[in-house]
Amino acid sequence: MDTINNNTAADPTPPSPPLIPTQSGTLELHDITIVDKVKLKKAISAAALGNAMEWFDFGVYGFVAFALGKVFFPDASPSVQMIAALGTFSIPFLVRPLGGIFFGVMGDKFGRQKVLSITIIIMAASTFCIGLIPSYASIGIWAPILLLLCKLAQGFSVGGEYTGAAIFVAEFAPDRKRGFLGSFLDFGSIVGFVTGAGVVVLLQSLLSDASFLDWGWRVPFFMAAPLGLVGLYLRHAAEETPAFQQQLAQMEKEDQDDVENRPRVSFKEIATRYWRPLLVSVGLVLTTNITYYMLLTYMPSYLSHNLHYSEDHGVLIIIAVMIGMLFVQPVIGLASDRIGRRPFVIIGSIGLLVLAIPAFKLIINGQIALIFVGLFMLAIVLNCFTGVMASTLPAMFPTRIRYSALAASFNIAIIVAGLTPTITAALVDSTGSLYLPAYYLMFVAVVGIITGIFMKETANRPLRGATPAASSKQEAKELLIETLDHIEQSVEDIDGEIVKLQEQIAALELRKQRYIDLHPRLD
Known part of the structure; x- marks a missing residue:
């Protein structure tokens, strides 16, 4: 079988096999996208650097939260200062859905x-x-207000940042390497976090406490300017994704009046038609990011404020854990291209459920080696999620609504995830229980298990609404054979469903005739 008819341009409800735009109406070798390696490298660099910058800020903010509390909320108690500083971190998540939608x-x-x-x-x-x-000592209440406004602007921009970067990489990546290449997006996140934390540690080692509180904490935030310029250059130099270019080409083939007058896809329509991938997306984002913020944003404050460890030691332990995560991250992405994304979501969630309490027992123990082991246990679990999230989420939606649907679902979930440091700090402070973070993570693990059960496997398959993508001509030939075999199997499955429906219709017709036979005036 060399070709197969493609008689509709509509997006199907099932995620695979996708109905894709082709040149001749049938899927042939020349329809397979062979990815340009140079363009792919540019795309990954541009996406990962921007994401690294986002998490550079998160890392810096988490590690200087104690200083920001003293600078912007000096009249409050140490506990309230910490909660207020982390609250300023969490509130911008409320505007992320607006940025995501826009x-x-x-x-x-x-x-x-x-x-x-x-x-x-x-x-x-x-x-x-x-x-x-x-x-606050200089301008009073305007200091925390200005801080909040800056964080709100960050939240609005970040609303479109991660999802856009994940889509950018996913739409450039070959189908068989999407997991490995997508893992470098969160690899960039961890690098940004490590860099931010490292800068804070370096400044604290070079400066006195008074100098750090006076001006030293500002230095990491000033570094955003040159990082932003480099990121802007890389993104401006990168080309548009092949999948989006295919979408534009498909629209150009249609009548221009129809294109211009086509009603916009509303979120209500997306939620009605794609409710399952939306819920799976929300579940995966919740599980990943609550674990992320708990481990990498809240734990530095937890170690210093609640367990009374040296701030320097706590930061160094977290940095060592994140460096370890860097080695695991691409391995998870590579493995997901071999065995699938679902296994890692389910295994990671079960691991989080089982290991949360033991990990915190080690952390609370007080010995540095045990603290590291406890944190690294949670970090490996987190790698199971971050290693597959960037390749999983974009594959859930078709090209024409991918950015809108993913940004909406991602940022709805991130509201809850972003409140994790503030809620956890308040609960620990009010109850005095040092195990509350573990209980929090165990609840999240249940969400992850349910998500893993209901999500559909997307590894080694084309993105919905896009042609298969390969890294070489030989791989393109292999993908064509696999895709056509998959389509044949899907046609057979549909034929089977049709037979079942015909049998049900025949049974209903028989039942209907029996009722008619019982009625004297019906024939």
Whole structure:
């Protein structure tokens, strides 16, 4: 079998096999996208650097939260200072859905590359401005207000950042390497976090406590300017994704009036038609990011404030854990291309459920080696999620709504995830229980298990609404055979469903005739 008819342009409800735009109406070898390696490297670099910058800020903010509490909330108790500083970190997550909706619509209309260039400008500028804000002692209440405004601007831009970057990499990546290449997006996140934490540690070692509180904490935020310029250059140099270009080409084939007058896809329609991938997306984002924020944003404050460890030692342990995560991250992505994404989501969730209490027992023990082991146990679990998330989420939705749908679902979930440091700090402070973070993670693990059970496997399959993508001509031939075999099997499955429906219809017709036979005036 060399070709197979493709008689409809509509997006199917099932995720595979996708109905894809082709040149001749049938799927042939020339329809397989062979990815340009140079363009692919540019795309990954541009996406990963922007994501690294986002998490550079998160890392810096988490590790200087104690200083920000003293600078911007000096009249409060140490516990309230910590909660207030972490609250300023969490509140911007409330505006992320607005940014997600705005940039999602823009990304589906004008392209991924343009939107990612805009988000990195806003993110760099708002992060830089945090370093310029005078202290509470200088301008009073305006200090925390300005801090909140900068964080809100960050939240708005980040609303379109991660999802756009994940889509950018996924739409460039070959089908058989999407997991491995997508893992470098969160690899960039960890690098950004490690860099931010490392800068804080370096400054604290070079400066006195008074100097750090006076001006030293500002230095990491000023670094956002040069990082932003580099990221903007890389994103401006990168080309638009092949999948989005295919979408534009398909639209150009249609009548222009129909294209211009086509009603926009509303979130209500997306939620009605794609409710299952939306729920799976929300579950995966919740599980991943609550674990992420618990481990990498809240734990430094937990170690220093609640367990009274040296701030320097606590930061160094977290940095060592994150460096370990860097080695595991691409391994998980590579393995997911071999055995699938679902196994890692389910295994990671079960691991989180089983290991949360033992990990915190080691952390609370007080010995540095045991603290590291406890944190690294949680880090490996986190790698199971971050290693597959960037390749899993974009595969759930078709090209024409991918940015809008993913940004909406991602940022709805991130509201809850972003509140994790604040809620956890408040609960630990009010109850005095040092195991509350473990209980929190165990609850999240249940969400992850349910998500893993209901999610559909997307590894080694084309993105919905896009042609298969390969890294070489030989791989393209192999993908064509696999795709056609998969389509044949799907046609057979549909034939089977039709037979079942015909049998049900025949049974209903027989039942109907029996009723008619019993009625004297019906024939």
